[in-house]
Amino acid sequence: xxxxxxxxxxxxxxxxxxxxxxxxxxxxxxxxxxxxxxxxxxxxxxxxxxxxxxxxxxxxxxxxxxxxxxxxxxxxxxxxxxxxxxxxxxxxxxxxxxxxxxxxxxxxxxxxxxxxxxxxxxxxxxxxxxxxxxxxxxxxxxxxxxxxxxxxxxxxxxxxxxxxxxxxxxxxxx
Amino acid sequence: xxxxxxxxxxxxxxxxxxxxxxxxxxxxxxxxxxxxxxxxxxxxxxxxxxxxxxxxxxxxxxxxxxxxxxxxxxxxxxxxxxxxxxxxxxxxxxxxxxxxxxxxxxxxxxxxxxxxxxxxxxxxxxxxxxxxxxxxxxxxxxxxxxxxxxxxxxxxxxxxxxxxxxxxxxxxxxxxxxxxxxxxxxxxxxxxxxxxxxxxxxxxxxxxxxxxxxxxxxxxxxxxxxxxxxxxxxxxxxxxxxxxxxxxxxxxxxxxxxxxxxxxxxxxxxxxxxxxxxxxxxxxxxxxxxxxxxxxxxxxxxxxxxxxxxxxxxxxxxxxxxxxxxxxxxxxxxxxxxxxxxxxxxxxxxxxxxxxxxxxxxxxxxxxxxxxxxxxxxxxxxxxxxxxxxxxxxxxxxxxxxxxxxxxxxxxxxxxxxxxxxxxxxxxxxxxxxxxxxxxxxxxxxxxxxxxxxxxxxxxxxxxxxxxxxxxxxxxxxxxxxxxxxxxxxxxxxxxxxxxxxxxxxxxxxxxxxxxxxxxxxxxxxxxxxxxxxxxxxxxxxxxxxxxxxxxxxxxxxxxxxxxxxxxxxxxxxxxxxxxxxxxxxxxxxxxxxxxxxxxxxxxxxxxxxxxxxxxxxxxxxxxxxxxxxxxxxxxxxxxxxxxxxxxxxxxxxxxxxxxxxxxxxxxxxxxxxxxxxxxxxxxxxxxxxxxxxxxxxxxxxxxxxxxxxxxxxxxxxxxxxxxxxxxxxxxxxxxxxxxxxxxxxxxxxxxxxxxxxxxxxxxxxxxxxxxxxxxxx
Numbered sequence: 002x003x004x005x006x007x008x009x010x011x012x013x014x015x016x017x018x019x020x021x022x023x024x025x026x027x028x029x030x031x032x033x034x035x036x037x038x039x040x041x042x043x044x045x046x047x048x049x050x051x052x053x054x055x056x057x058x059x060x061x062x063x064x065x066x067x068x069x070x071x072x073x074x075x076x077x078x079x080x081x082x083x084x085x086x087x088x089x090x091x092x093x094x095x096x097x098x099x100x101x102x103x104x105x106x107x108x109x110x111x112x113x114x115x116x117x118x119x120x121x122x123x124x125x126x127x128x129x130x131x132x133x134x135x136x137x138x139x140x141x142x143x144x145x146x147x148x149x150x151x152x153x154x155x156x157x158x159x160x161x162x163x164x165x166x167x168x169x170x171x172x173x174x175x
Numbered sequence: 176x177x178x179x180x181x182x183x184x185x186x187x188x189x190x191x192x193x194x195x196x197x198x199x200x201x202x203x204x205x206x207x208x209x210x211x212x213x214x215x216x217x218x219x220x221x222x223x224x225x226x227x228x229x230x231x232x233x234x235x236x237x238x239x240x241x242x243x244x245x246x247x248x249x250x251x252x253x254x255x256x257x258x259x260x261x262x263x264x265x266x267x268x269x270x271x272x273x274x275x276x277x278x279x280x281x282x283x284x285x286x287x288x289x290x291x292x293x294x295x296x297x298x299x300x301x302x303x304x305x306x307x308x309x310x311x312x313x314x315x316x317x318x319x320x321x322x323x324x325x326x327x328x329x330x331x332x333x334x335x336x337x338x339x340x341x342x343x344x345x346x347x348x349x350x351x352x353x354x355x356x357x358x359x360x361x362x363x364x365x366x367x368x369x370x371x372x373x374x375x376x377x378x379x380x381x382x383x384x385x386x387x388x389x390x391x392x393x394x395x396x397x398x399x400x401x402x403x404x405x406x407x408x409x410x411x412x413x414x415x416x417x418x419x420x421x422x423x424x425x426x427x428x429x430x431x432x433x434x435x436x437x438x439x440x441x442x443x444x445x446x447x448x449x450x451x452x453x454x455x456x457x458x459x460x461x462x463x464x465x466x467x468x469x470x471x472x473x474x475x476x477x478x479x480x481x482x483x484x485x486x487x488x489x490x491x492x493x494x495x496x497x498x499x500x501x502x503x504x505x506x507x508x509x510x511x512x513x514x515x516x517x518x519x520x521x522x523x524x525x526x527x528x529x530x531x532x533x534x535x536x537x538x539x540x541x542x543x544x545x546x547x548x549x550x551x552x553x554x555x556x557x558x559x560x561x562x563x564x565x566x567x568x569x570x571x572x573x574x575x576x577x578x579x580x581x582x583x584x585x586x587x588x589x590x591x592x593x594x595x596x597x598x599x600x601x602x603x604x605x606x607x608x609x610x611x612x613x614x615x616x617x618x619x620x621x622x623x624x625x626x627x628x629x630x631x632x633x634x635x636x637x638x639x640x641x642x643x644x645x646x647x648x649x650x651x652x653x654x655x656x657x658x659x660x661x662x663x664x665x666x667x668x669x670x671x672x673x674x675x676x677x678x679x680x681x682x683x684x685x686x687x688x689x690x691x692x693x694x695x696x697x698x699x700x701x702x703x704x705x706x707x708x709x710x711x712x713x714x715x716x717x718x719x720x721x722x723x724x725x726x727x728x729x730x731x732x733x734x735x736x737x738x739x740x741x742x743x744x745x746x747x748x749x750x751x752x753x754x755x756x757x758x759x760x761x762x763x764x765x766x767x768x769x770x771x772x773x774x775x776x777x778x779x780x781x782x783x784x785x786x787x788x789x790x791x792x793x794x795x796x797x798x799x800x801x802x803x804x805x806x807x808x809x810x811x812x813x814x815x816x817x818x819x820x821x822x823x824x825x826x827x828x829x830x831x832x833x834x835x836x837x838x839x840x841x842x843x844x845x846x847x848x849x850x851x852x853x854x855x856x857x858x859x860x861x862x863x864x865x866x867x868x869x870x871x872x873x874x875x876x877x878x879x880x881x882x883x884x885x886x887x888x889x890x891x892x893x894x895x896x897x898x899x900x901x902x903x904x905x906x907x908x909x910x911x912x913x914x915x916x917x918x919x920x921x922x923x924x925x926x927x928x929x930x931x932x933x934x935x936x937x938x939x940x941x942x943x944x945x946x947x948x949x950x951x952x953x
Binding site: 030034035036037038039041042043044046047049076077078080081086089090093094095096097099100101102103104105106109127128129131132134135136137138139140141142143144145 | 203207
């Protein structure tokens with residue numbers, strides 16, 4: 002039994018034929034070759050597979066792809082604006098927050114969901130937003146610094162909070 | 176010549192600057208390819224056939240049903256192999272080469288590998304595994320390391336009382352020396368098993384070339400050349416018929432230092448499947464079950480000191496739980512015992528190590544290589560000795576530490592040694608004298624731990640050299656080829672900085688190609704904090720060679736003395752006068768001109784000036800230089816709940832010279848976080864059948880952002896004469912003293928001593944109750 006669905010990923014429509022039981026992670030990586038999104042456990046513990054759905058940070062390893070029809074899906078590949086990096090991507094480079102890089106796409110996506118609604122978060126708010134993301138290399142401090150710096154830049158650019166006050170709740174529920 | 180590229184002439188003189196990572200852009204945009212991301216047309220999914228029993232004989236394997244399953248392309252078992260064993264300590268401990276690439280007639284832990292299947296998809300591969308009929312004869316098993324050592328315990332290999340290695344390390348006459356001690360104490364510590372938990376699991380793709388009979392493995396490896404060696408050995412092939420390609424690696428921490436049966440199986444399955452590529456990717460559960468783990472260690476120490484704090488003698492015993500096979504066990508044990516000689520001046524010493532088999536997952540290398548367990552035991556013990564003679568822990572250490580330009584009792588040649596400065600700067604920054612013993616009313620305490628580490632280790636079969644090639648193209652781009660394996664620590668960046676500095680050009684020109692056994696020079700791999708030091712020196716030599724080739728052309732063309740020329744900050748200059756002759760691009764134009772037509776290809780090979788350790792005597796100068804480290808923790812304890820909060824960590828590290836200060840800090844902060852995890856959370860333990868009882872991220876808790884305290888990195892630069900631009904290796908030392916520094920701080924805060932990791936609230940509460948009881952009795 003197959004199902005025709007169209008997913009909107011990084012502002013492009015992808016018509017897909019799915020069995021119906023694929024996770025969003027599977028579709029991104031295996032069907033579409035968008036391998037920037039990683040996974041480290043496939044059971045919602047590591048946060049490596051975090052993507053944004055309608056602006057909220059969501060774990061793609063436990064999201065059904067077919068249920069994402071009509072939603073706006075953003076992955077790490079869709080974050081830069083042409084050749085211009087998103088402030089988070091730039092800040093992660095500048096602050097030396099990247100080591101092996103494997104957890105970074107998920108962490109950046111979690112951070113983006115936070116900064117879109119709250120560009121000047123407290124340390125506690127960053128801790129809360131990143132509680133679902135593991136990093137084994139960097140010890141988190143430079144990651145936190147990078148998020149703070151990106152937030153300042155985003156606030157300075159007058160980035161309006163996205164129309165999504167639920168992002169933090171959605172994250173914690175997933 | 177009309178070739179024009181943008182060289183991004185940024186970062187001239189990059190050594191000592193926090194330049195951005197050479198591979199960072201791909202990582203923040205999701206473009207970087209890891210072995211995890213590799214995909215080929217018609218690629219098959221491989222899965223390992225594992226033992227469900229902790230210890231059993233394999234009587235028969237029937238694969239006929241599985242082979243009939245549509246979509247199954249290949250099944251391999253021991254009968255498809257040459258039954259060749261592999262291991263990691265072949266040179267010094269040949270009897271510890273004990274693991275078969277696929278076990279033939281016996282399995283020794285739940286998860287032990289004795290076959291593999293390849294199928295068109297994961298579901299089919301999983302189903303095929305279930306259809307393989309295996310007849311076992313169950314054997315008695317043993318999980319606990321102390322039980323395993325008892326006479327009559329089930330024997331896992333042919334070794335007396337399951338002891339794979341006994342390692343006695345003796346110097347002087349400790350028994351006689353102890354008689355002269357003013358204070359003697361005996362302590363036992365326990366440091367549990369843990370897991371590396373690199374975020375990228377073990378993953379590989381093997382592809383066999385059917386007609387030429389060559390094989391390529393794309394692997395997530397810390398040591399592609401070691402992996403090639405083990406593959407060639409077990410597949411019975413020539414080295415040059417095996418190619419191992421390392422892409423970006425999502426962390427290793429020691430767990431990706433060896434070939435695993437999965438690497439072997441992917442190659443063999445591909446051969447049997449007619450050359451289709453086979454990808455095997457571990458699930459997180461398999462990571463915990465059947466990769467490598469940290470040795471749990473029981474560490475007993477009995478030592479004596481003089482009234483003035485002078486260490487008289489240290490004796491003791493180390494029992495390391497090795498799991499089912501030896502892996503890096505013998506040298507992990509050696510490192511757990513012998514590291515102390517770099518830190519303390521000792522004349523009389525006797526510690527005997529036992530590396531013991533159990534029917535549990537295999538213990539191998541993990542960041543710190545035995546030093547983390549030893550660090551907890553020794554640095555806790557040192558505080559207790561200091562207290563016994565009424566000395567401040569820092570005063571006690573300063574009285575006993577090693578210094579520069581000395582030879583240790585086991586013949587390690589310490590040259591630059593910033594240990595004293597590390598201790599002094601950390602304690603000054605942490606305001607030690609103001610805080611130590613002064614904050615008990617607030618239940619706050621401060622504690623110290625110190626450590627030292629090698630940069631490379633002459634403990635293995637091969638020489639330890641590294642090679643580099645620096646190729647300068649006519650468009651001015653510079654290619655650095657290194658065998659070194661960047662697993663996230665940033666070695667490609669550091670080596671590129673070194674190449675640019677020595678060549679006299681901007682960092683922006685460098686492109687780094689690393690870790691491909693067919694293309695890059697040999698390198699033993701990323702372990703023992705060796706890459707910056709050893710591969711860095713090879714890279715200097717290669718860049719210098721390339722530079723001299725360019726200068727030769729300039730000297731001929733301009734009729735200038737070759738010896739008086741140099742390239743500095745993108746310009747060819749006369750050294751004596753400082754006169755600028757031409758810029759770097761012009762010099763290259765000349766080298767590649769119609770008249771000269773010279774390819775600029777520099778080569779460098781560096782072998783550290785070391786002597787292999789002699790395990791009969793324990794003597795050997797295993798490293799080209801040594802790094803030092805002092806760490807201070809300040810904590811606050813809630814005596815109601817037993818919760819410990821770290822207020823701040825200070826880490827002073829003698830790194831010789833920081834090639835990239837930001838990367839160095841990143842290594843320190845990452846180590847500290849890993850140390851916090853090991854101190855409070857991580858404890859890989861096993862059920863009655865030896866299966867991980869907490870083998871997933873829901874139950875094996877890692878540090879997360881919450882609870883990461885403020886950290887201060889103090890970089891002590893001792894400018895090592897042998898190091899590249901004065902640099903030493905680093906990346907492991909900062910993990911060694913963390914648990915002890917924290918335990919010592921807890922003791923300062925509330926007067927209880929925790930001897931068993933992890934430090935959990937219930938252990939604190941129990942210790943407080945015992946203390947109260949004791950105080951009531953007296």
